[in-house]
Amino acid sequence: MIMLREGMDEMCAQGEWPLYEVFVRSKRGLNHVHVGSLHAADGEMALRRARDLFTRRNEGVSIWVVKSADITASSPDEKDPFFAPSADKVYRHPTFYDIPDNVPHM
């Protein structure tokens, strides 16, 4: 019994449960939104734990979990040139175009 316990401790120490990011759809018609993260042995368990942790009060109708390690992310720094291409194309916005005030429904 003690042997078993020690063996398992060792296993836990080596293979700590991976981190999962949790996304919840709060109601039909809305996107899933990131709500936090948790550790679980696998995806199935991550879902159950996410339910218990993030939806104790009807906060969700659908949950996604994904291993944090599987997410590819941009750099969060807003100065990052990664987003520069979107800054200089004012013609993508409706306010770029002058339409006389008397033209209706536009």
Added chain:
Amino acid sequence: MTADTEAATPELEEHFQRTIDRDQRIEPRDWMPEGYRKTLIRQVAQHAHSEIIGMQPEGNWITRAPSLRRKAILLAKVQDEAGHGLYLYSAAETLGADRADLTRKLIEGRQKYSSIFNYPTLSFADVGVIGWLVDGAAICNQVPLCRSSYGPYARGMVRICKEESFHQRQGYELLMTMMRRGTEAQRRMVQDATDRWWWPSLMMFGPPDHDSPNTAQSMAWKVKRHTNDELRQRFVDMTVPQAEALGVTLPDPELAWNPERGHYDFGEIDWDEFKRVVSGDGPCNAQRVAQRRRAHDDGAWVRGAATAYAAKHSDTSHDHRGSQGL
């Protein structure tokens, strides 16, 4: 890499402080000064530990709750506190802390938690008073932290604050019930619990401002939004009328409305007691940490079994649900 980072530091530092000054949030992968990261990890970890250890004083009464209704409420409340701990550990991890390491530091007594949880819960009235005063003080502390400069912590605090309101109200309602519909003995229990928890609740806001050297830096970083004394005063002002409505006396002969200040004056806090309890010498410190360690050790086989199960099924269960469309 290192040379590069160092050369860029003044500019990064300026960008960091400007982000904070504009009341924008710092997010996990942003550059941040080491001091900011360390301060926050300590603050968030200590807060997480407090939520986790905080389950014990009340958890003590779950099996002995006087009715099924009270039992279900208490169970839900204690479960919330576990949730709060987990939200906060998750926030600490975004700063590079390792969760297993934080747990280790807690059960080895190397990281602190709020001194309030080192006091015993002697009667069921303590459950009510904890909800009223301890959760009440926690709310005072936590509401401003919803505007902490660190995004994940601030978002965690928003979730927590939403849930705390139930905690405080269930406690106060419990006490109201004992005071209005209870026996004389039950009313005495409420007064006794109030007497024991009042001063420790005031200590929850931390040492007085003149004895809190890190406050200035924490305020500049907006990881703290008000000083300890400001929050303590706010709590006293909010609580006095609640005590009156309840019909209990707060155990402080110096407590009195001061019309000039527009606040209640209150007596001197026993800071020696505070220091004693924080540094490990409170009535229940050893018991709380031992209990946390026991829970961790007793859960080892469950963690091991789940890990083994996951390893065994990792090859087969793949992509079962992969293509159901997002």
